[in-house]
Amino acid sequence: MPVNCTNLIRTRRISPRKKSKDRAQGVVEIRATRFLQKLTFGRVLTTANFCLLQTSPPIGAQRTLFLLIAMSKQIFEEDDLTSSEELQSWVATYCQLFGHEFFAQIPAEYIEDDFNLTGLAAIVPYYREALDMILDYDFDSEEETKPADKQSQLPLIEHSAELLYGLIHQRFILTKQGLGLMAAKFESGQFGKCPRVLCEQMPLLPMGRHDQPGKETVRLYCACCNDIYLPSSSKYLNIDGSFFGTSFPGMFLKVFPEVARMINNRTQNGQFELKCFGFKVNEVSASGSRMRWLRMRPQTEAEIAEYEQCEFGAPSEVDGSSKETMVSDDQSMS
Amino acid sequence: MPQEEEYTSDSGSDFTEYWIDWFLGTKGNEYFCDIDFEYITDRFNLTGLSTEVNRISAAIDIITDNAKIEGQPAEVKEQLEYNARFLYGLVHARYIITQRGLAKMLEKYRNGDFGYCPRVYCKLQPLLPVGLNDSPRLQPVKLYCPRCEDLYNPKSSRHAAIDGAFFGSSFPAMFFQAYPHLVPTHPTERYVPKVFGFQLHEYAKLARWQAVQRQKTEARLYELGVPVDNCPGGYVDPQEGEEEPVKSAQ
Numbered sequence: 001m002p003v004n005c006t007n008l009i010r011t012r013r014i015s016p017r018k019k020s021k022d023r024a025q026g027v028v029e030i031r032a033t034r035f036l037q038k039l040t041f042g043r044v045l046t047t048a049n050f051c052l053l054q055t056s057p058p059i060g061a062q063r064t065l066f067l068l069i070a071m072s073k074q075i076f077e078e079d080d081l082t083s084s085e086e087l088q089s090w091v092a093t094y095c096q097l098f099g100h101e102f103f104a105q106i107p108a109e110y111i112e113d114d115f116n117l118t119g120l121a122a123i124v125p126y127y128r129e130a131l132d133m134i135l136d137y138d139f140d141s142e143e144e145t146k147p148a149d150k151q152s153q154l155p156l157i158e159h160s161a162e163l164l165y166g167l168i169h170q171r172f173i174l175t176k177q178g179l180g181l182m183a184a185k186f187e188s189g190q191f192g193k194c195p196r197v198l199c200e201q202m203p204l205l206p207m208g209r210h211d212q213p214g215k216e217t218v219r220l221y222c223a224c225c226n227d228i229y230l231p232s233s234s235k236y237l238n239i240d241g242s243f244f245g246t247s248f249p250g251m252f253l254k255v256f257p258e259v260a261r262m263i264n265n266r267t268q269n270g271q272f273e274l275k276c277f278g279f280k281v282n283e284v285s286a287s288g289s290r291m292r293w294l295r296m297r298p299q300t301e302a303e304i305a306e307y308e309q310c311e312f313g314a315p316s317e318v319d320g321s322s323k324e325t326m327v328s329d330d331q332s333m334s
Numbered sequence: 335m336p337q338e339e340e341y342t343s344d345s346g347s348d349f350t351e352y353w354i355d356w357f358l359g360t361k362g363n364e365y366f367c368d369i370d371f372e373y374i375t376d377r378f379n380l381t382g383l384s385t386e387v388n389r390i391s392a393a394i395d396i397i398t399d400n401a402k403i404e405g406q407p408a409e410v411k412e413q414l415e416y417n418a419r420f421l422y423g424l425v426h427a428r429y430i431i432t433q434r435g436l437a438k439m440l441e442k443y444r445n446g447d448f449g450y451c452p453r454v455y456c457k458l459q460p461l462l463p464v465g466l467n468d469s470p471r472l473q474p475v476k477l478y479c480p481r482c483e484d485l486y487n488p489k490s491s492r493h494a495a496i497d498g499a500f501f502g503s504s505f506p507a508m509f510f511q512a513y514p515h516l517v518p519t520h521p522t523e524r525y526v527p528k529v530f531g532f533q534l535h536e537y538a539k540l541a542r543w544q545a546v547q548r549q550k551t552e553a554r555l556y557e558l559g560v561p562v563d564n565c566p567g568g569y570v571d572p573q574e575g576e577e578e579p580v581k582s583a584q
Contacts, residue, residue, distance in 0.1 A: 195452045197476050197485040209454075219454055221527070225484075226537060228525045229452040232489050250527035250534050272485045274478070276507035283551070284560050286517040286567030287510035291483040293547035294524065297540070310542040 089136050094165060099235035101190055102206045102218065102244070104181040106165070106172045111135060120167055123213070126153070130160035134168075163213060166243030170211070173248055179255050186252070192232055194222040198269045198295075202262065204229065205249045208241020216241045221249040223259050224266045225295060271295050353399050357422060362492035364447055365463050365475065365501070367438040369422070369429045371398055383424055386470060389414070393421040423500030424470065430501065431508045439505075440513060449489055451479040455521050461486065462506045465498025473498045478506045481518045517566040522548065 091111075095103045110116055111134060121127040172178040185191060186203050194202040204220035207228065218239045219228045231237070253259055273289060274281050281288045298307040309315040354368050373379055374397055384390045395401035396418040403411050429435040442448065443460050450458040461477035464485070475496045476485045488494045510517050526533045526541045533541075552569065555562050562568040 195486045195489070197487055221525070226525065226527075226540070228454045230454060232452065246531070247529045250529035250537075253527060253534065254529065272478075272483070274483065274507045276504045276511065281507050281511075283555065284558055285511075286514045286565075287480070287507065288567070289483055290551065290562075290567060290569070291481075291520050293544045293551065294482060295484065296544055296547055298543065306546065307539070307543045310539050310546065314542050314546055 090134055090161070091165070094162070099238070102185075102236065102239065103165075103169060104173060104178055104185065106168055107177070108135060110172055110175070110177075111168055116171060117168065120164060123167065124160050124164045126157045126160040127164065129153070129157045130164045133157055133161040134165055163240075166240055167213065169243050170208075170245040170248075173244065174251050176255075179252060182248075182252065183256060192220060194224060195229060195232065196222065196225050196227075198266070198272060199224040200266050200269070202266060205252055206244045207249045208244050208246060211242055211246050213240050213242040218244060223249070223253060224263050227294075267297055353397055353418070354422075357419065362490070362496070365442075365493060365496060366422075366426055367430065367435065367442055369425055370434065373429055373432070373434075374398060374425055379425065379428060383421065386424060387417055387421045389417060390421060393417040397422055420470070423497060426500050427465070427468070427502035427505075430505055433512070436509060436512045439509065440516075443509075448477055451481060452486060452489075453479065453482050453484075455523050455525070456481040457521075459518055462509060463501040464506050465501045465503050468499055468503050470497050470499035475501055480506065480510065481520060483520075515566055519564060519566070519568055519570045521572055522569050523572045 089108070091105055091108070094100060095105050111131070117131075124130055173182050182205075186205060189201075189203045191204045191206050194204055199222055202222055202224040204222050206218050207221045208218060209216050209228075217237050218231060218241045220231055221228050271292060274287070283289060298304045306315065357363060358366055358368055374394060380390065380394075387393055392401065392414055396403060396414060403414050406414065430439050439462075443462060446460045448461045448463050451461055456479055459479055459481040461479050463475050464478045465475060466473045474494055475488065475498045477488055478485055488496075522545075524541060524544075526537050528534070548569070552562050564570050
């Protein structure tokens with residue numbers, strides 16, 4: 001389709017009628033051709049309608065003039081549009097989409113480095129095409145033989161590009177540059193604030209519970225209460241958790257020790273306790289406090305001593321089923 | 335309630351809706367339940383509220399649709415409306431800890447009208463509204479999750495602006511005293527930050543210590559003969575869940 005339209009404009013330029021027009025119109029034509037080469041399918045159609053109207057012979061002079069004005073206006077407007085779009089890459093557009101506020105913009109150099117993409121070709125279908133799309137390479141020029149085939153595959157390739165971008169994103173945000181970009185988002189609270197009252201609006205970090213795509217959507221980690229939450233808005237429900245990965249919050253805490261200060265200011269708040277007319281509910285009651293341990297931090301000397309005993313495993317005097325699993329965890333770690 | 339219907343038809347205005355219905359239907363008032371007319375009109379239930387609300391009898395008349403405020407100047411009307419809403423809130427805090435009020439709140443809890451716990455391991459546990467103070471104009475309403483026993487901020491800013499005193503600080507405790515079989519089980523599962531599959535040491539250490547505290551609680555309750563294994567208020571070890579593949583991946 002784009003090829004046909006370009007031809008139309010070219011033939012118009014050679015026509016004697018066109019030559020009699022002033023130079024400004026010629027400029028319009030050149031812009032039109034240039035812009036048509038990069039057009040998306042929908043826009044080509046609208047412009048093509050105009051071109052066809054113009055080239056068909058039985059049109060009066062006045063009408064031609066009117067159409068020319070309309071066309072030049074449209075082309076000028078769209079030309080402005082495309083020139084601004086030229087600056088915006090696929091990556092920038094993708095990150096600005098509604099609901100994609102969590103994504104950092106990966107620089108092209110990172111994506112171009114094949115080493116960073118190791119193993120992704122096996123996970124992502126249409127890997128080559130998706131990569132070309134992310135990097136804004138013009139893949140029409142390579143295989144002009146089957147443009148119609150490409151057109152039908154476009155939604156599939158777009159989907160693959162999103163998946164590929166997410167998986168590269170998972171790796172990128174663990175690099176120094178990526179962590180820096182994510183830290184800026186963290187500081188401005190773009191990932192949301194902790195819904196827990198005693199965390200006092202602590203900024204959250206996005207994460208996934210699995211590194212493989214298609215398992216679970218994104219979750220948010222609060223470093224203060226050390227827990228994970230569902231995003232407050234449903235617009236994040238279609239973002240895969242693997243696009244952020246399991247390692248991101250841990251890496252973030254290790255790279256930015258300043259976060260620990262934010263946590264320390266907030267852990268002085270103590271814990272919430274359910275009260276009935278000012279009286280604490282006894283532990284023996286079913287509704288008594290049974291989850292205090294979850295937000296507990298060692299405060300007294302005895303507690304701190306006990307905490308130190310937990311250095312490499314649970315202390316031996318406490319019997320429990322979960323003790324063994326913890327010790328085995330440690331062995332696997334060391 | 336045929337009595338109220340008479341009242342509205344007597345007033346003769348085209349505004350046939352009850353004030354309470356209008357109030358409950360207003361956006362942002364989804365947390366409130368409707369209070370019985372008898373409860374509001376019983377002066378005993380309003381003991382002490384006259385110090386909090388100006389022109390309390392006028393406010394009661396508005397709530398029970400006994401007074402017309404249409405003819406009043408805008409400012410006065412607004413003030414009267416505000417008083418009525420304020421009084422309704424304070425009576426609401428008292429009403430929801432009565433037997434009938436608890437039953438109404440139970441229905442709202444079952445419908446999830448107060449929202450669901452955002453914590454991942456609570457698996458969409460319905461929440462209950464709670465105030466941090468019983469006196470008004472101090473702190474907005476918070477939401478209590480009976481599964482993780484923690485407090486959360488409401489999602490919507492409209493709900494976050496409601497006075498906490500309109501629900502009172504005793505409501506969740508009272509609710510679970512009345513319906514002890516509804517106390518959910520507590521998952522022992524928790525999150526520890528990991529880098530490339532390895533837990534961060536200080537977080538893992540804290541988690542181990544916290545697990546010790548839990549085991550101590552469990553042992554204490556066991557000695558007192560309180561069941562704690564997979565019963566209301568007990569603990570659940572989610573070993574059969576989705577944690578399995580993660581462990582094998584390590």
